[in-house]
Amino acid sequence: MSTTSFRVHLSEQHVVDEELDDDKPVYLVVSGLVSHYGLPTGEYSLFAGPQRQRISRELRLRETPYANGGDIYLALARSPWWAPLPVVKPAPSAVGAKRPKTYSMPSRPSITPRHALLAVLALLAISLLLGMIFWPSSPSSVASNGQAVSLVAPTTAVTEPTATLLPASPTPDLATQVRTNYQNGMTAYAAEDWATAVSYFQLVYSYDANYSEVRSSLAASYYNWGVYLRDRNDVGEAKAHFQATLEIDPNHSLAQGELEKASIFLEAQAAASNGDHGGALERYRRVNTLHGSDYAGANAQIYEMLIVQANVLRQEGGAANLRQAYNLYSEAANLGVGDSSYAQQSMLEVQQMLPTPTPVPTAVPTPRPTAVPEPARLRFSVANYNDDPHCISIGINGIVPAGWFFVVDGMGHVSGRFDGGGNARACGLGYGQEVTLTVFDGNGSRVLGGGGIPSRGSAIMVATWR
Structure with a gap:
């Protein structure tokens, strides 16, 4: 971090x-x-x-x-503490216009003699009353000083709307961001961009370690990144990535094996730096044996140390030392390094220095007992990697696997049962996830040769019973 x-x-x-x-x-x-x-x-x-x-x-x-x-x-986001408060400006009072006079036309009732008499009497009464009071001559009121007073409508206060801050631009919610990071990680994984895949999967894993297949995907990314570094002879960094794999998935068997080899290789380097060439040589040989081939350029280191030891023995002289030096030169010449001409030339020179051996009578070979045949077992090989990257397929030949099934180790929910033709398929892995698997018979017992078989998503495997 x-x-x-x-x-x-x-x-x-x-x-x-x-x-x-x-x-x-x-x-x-x-x-x-x-x-x-x-x-x-x-x-x-x-x-x-x-x-x-x-x-x-x-x-x-x-x-x-x-x-x-x-x-x-x-x-x-919507109202930062430094933003000024909005100011509302008061608007001037609005004066309404004069209300226009309205007239209504009464309906014309039908007139009877009785109504006419009542109307005359009412008119006389009203005339007397009006003579006693002042009657205005127009709709506008007239004050005692003779000035006209205009009628004014009630004042109406007009205000502007309250100012509000614009909303912040929308951002994706956390769940959407996590889903996007996971998808980006899967895209990087498919492109074998292990560093980018780890960065995205790590974000998701930190948020929710149980999100989808992020645990196995992150572990597989760290593991593949470690293999990439190992193949470029950066064993120290590769070891750190295998350790990261096991922190996420302690049962990752492939990472366990790689961590062991990386540790032995680094111990060999330390021994060589401290002058312990014998200890370094033993460790380099052991890591190559575990790996099955040259591990991170170990052969070049072995070659140099063999030459140094053989030269010392050659200088000391003596038949025993010369024979041992010859054997060391021979081992160095057969390592398959780029240029082994020095070892080959030294072999010829030492051979000429050795005394001529006394002929030894040819011994009559003792007949060897007949070897007991090895029990039949499953022998696996990979046909291709053309299956779905989330699936593994297996076909068994040489035996009818009635009731047999296989399970991905550590992922009990990912399993496949063999049909009458000896074929089985299981899905549910992370994209191209590296795993090991085990084959069981109908009684639930592990089949001989069918335990801890390395595989990965998209593999189509063939197993022969012999």
Whole structure:
């Protein structure tokens, strides 16, 4: 994990120095800071730069323009603490216009003599009453001083709408980001870009170690990255990646074997550096035996040490020493290194220095007893890797595997049962995941030769019973 120093502004007065993991996405850094300082609930973001621009939550800190550290600001996304409060300007009062007069036309009732009499009497009464009071001559009121008074509508206050801050641009929720990281990891895995696959799977694993197949996918990525480094003779780094594999999946048998070989190789290098050539030579030979071929250039180291030891014995002289030197030169010449001409020439020279051996009578060979035949067992080979990357197929020849089935070790839910033709298939692995598998008979007992068989997703395997 790499970190970078930042000055985190939590408010105008509250500034803290923090070492932040620049390999984490910004949304995880924000979540950690909010939790650590007990900030109120809300959607927070990081801001930086002279204009305090918001940093994208999906990027990792080292992918932003502010990867070298400096001042950053933690605040609510929609209302940062430095943003000024909105000002509402009062609007001038509006004066309404005069209300126009309205007239209604009464309906015309039918007139009877009785109605006419009543109307005359009412008219006389009203005339007397109006003569006693002042009657205005127009709809406009007239004051005692003779000035006209205009009618004014009630004042209506007009206000502007309250200003609001624009919402922050939407960001993907955490579940969407985790799903995207997992898919990116699978894409990198398919492209054998182990470093990128590990970075994406690690983000998902840190969020939820049980998310989909992230545990086995992350372990497989670390393992394959270690193999890539081993094949380039970087055994120290390869060992660290095999250890990382086992931290995630302690039962990863392939990583266990690679870790053992890497440890022996590094011990051989240390012994050679300390002058213990015998101990170094023994370890280099042992790691090659475990690996089945030249492990990370061990043959070149063995060649040099064999030559040194043979030269010392040759200089000391004596028949016994010369014979031992000859054997060491011979071993060096047969290692298959690029240029073994020195060992071959030395063999010829030492051979000429050896005394002529006395002829020995030919011994009559003792008849050997007839070897007991080896019991029949399954013998596996890989036909091709054309199956689905999440599946393994097996075909058995030479025996009818009635009731037999196979199980991927450590993944009991991934198994396949053999049909009448001796074929079985199991799916549910991570993309191209490297595993081991075991074949069981109808009684649930392991079949001879069918235990701990290395395989991987997409493999089509053939097993012969003999």
